Amino acid sequence: MTAPLELAGVRKVYGHAPTEVVAVDEVTFTVPQGRVVVVLGPSGSGKTTLLSIAGCLLRPTAGTVRVVGKDVTSMSERALPAVRLRHIGFVFQTFNLLDPLTALENVLMPMNLAGRSDAAARARAHELLAELGLEHRLRSTPGELSAGERQRVAIARALANEPALVLADEPTANLDSGTGQRVMQLLSRLVRDGAAQALVVVTHDTRVLEFADETYWMEDGRLRQDAAPGSPDGSSRASERERGGT
């Protein structure tokens, strides 16, 4: 089975010697289908650079990135937007909704870009927003929504084209703890329900670990698989739950 995301020997260096900065250093990891992967790490550790590389927004200096088995590092710049559009969904810390559009239109946007028929796109957007409890907010603009609602709209937008991979950058950072908890519950449930094949969350919020199947720790550009709090063997609480644990 093809993994939604595979990184092999990925390295990203900014600048030149002797002042070069190694933002990502020889990172190799695979995100299997149906998994929620959390990358923890302090600010400046290279998490966002890693996410940008995984999201085909930034080319690595070295190494290979495969999205649903396709080597995106060898693709032309012009081909990458289509990969992002069809295979990757993004959830941003600051939501990044398009302010002039309503919640419904924001969710429709990636489907319109992908050329999906208007009727099919509308049906999908209604379905997603209803699933996320926003059926009463379809015509609201981002400015009229609460932070939690905006993040749910962003999640709906990320899932609109049924991506193989959802990349979330600090998805709980601008939310209160309760809302953050609900957003993570929602994201992990959607992955398990098959709305997306895999979810990668980069964060420094350790509360997110509760929902992780796999946890990685990133520091100084290096990534290592790490034990989640309360799971000395390296597996997460989510996996434990699946195995019939807490």
Add this chain to the structure above:
Amino acid sequence: MVHFALRTLLYDRLRFLIAVGGVAFAILLMLVLRGILDGTVAKSTAYVDHVGADVFVAQEGVQHFALSSSVIPATAETAARTVPGVRAAHGIVSVPIVARIGGEEAAVRLVGFDPEAGLGGPWSMAEGTSAIDERGIIVDSTLARSSGIDAGDAITLAGQEFVVEGLSRGTNALAGNVVFVTRDTAARIVGLEAAYSYLLVQIEAGANDADVAERLQTALPGVSVMTRETFSRNERDLLSGLFVTPVNVMAVIGVLVGIMVVGLTIYTVASERLRDFGVLKAIGASNRYVYLVILRLGLLVAVFGFGLGLGAGYLVKPLVEYFVPDLGIAYRPPFIVAVFGMAAGMSLLAALLPVYRIAGVDPKEVFKT
């Protein structure tokens, strides 16, 4: 895509109104300036177009009416009547003159015609009669209104007092409003003996004006013979040539103002919504899509601005015609189409600058808080 561009444009209503207002102003300026030129020129040829003559005979070398003086021998009148295809031929006296009307001096075109023949006199009367006697005068109705005179009033022309017996309609023009007296009176005023200024010729039914003109040219040596169409076109070309350059200069200023306003607005919209374009790129929009959004922003501004400018143009038209009756405004459909083309071009040109800015947006910037 149009929808997204429109919503982005309407997101800040005030800025949208400023942009549309800027284009509308440029459109209005172009439309009104050119409209005044066309309308005024059309008015200036009103006498030639409406007096009822099919062919005009002028002094040799004279190709125009309003800004020319012409003298032809009176014998041309009887000679012309013998030319096959000619139904009627009547001489008129026509000279520019300064008249004292309503206590103020006014540059007018004095036309002397034969009231019994009718040809050469006013073709539409607002008031009174065109059958004037030697002491009678017909004044253009807009000139009469602006000068505060009415039928029955007396006015002085070349030291002679006349009674206003009629007010004519459609005879006002920038080059001089027309006042009519009898032909003999006019000849006496300007000192013409056995001569007229122009000969007005009507052709027989079924005759061809160009053929008759050619025969007249052969029969009457030493004169210029022109069909109404040619004479009118000569007049329009002359007047357009006099005013078209300053009008074009002002229109270009209007276009530049429009480009600046639209350019600044779209640039501001693009700059303020740079993050949106970054988000669009991040979620998979191609550069082409983003550029097209910007170009559509420009086109939408052009369409709204054009509509508003055109509407304003039609509102301004009656106002100009009322307050400055010597001017006319004519919006010719081909020019309206050309103005729309200019508006679209102007807006697309103005959208180029932000396109370059948008091209530089790095989608990974959306990860930054």
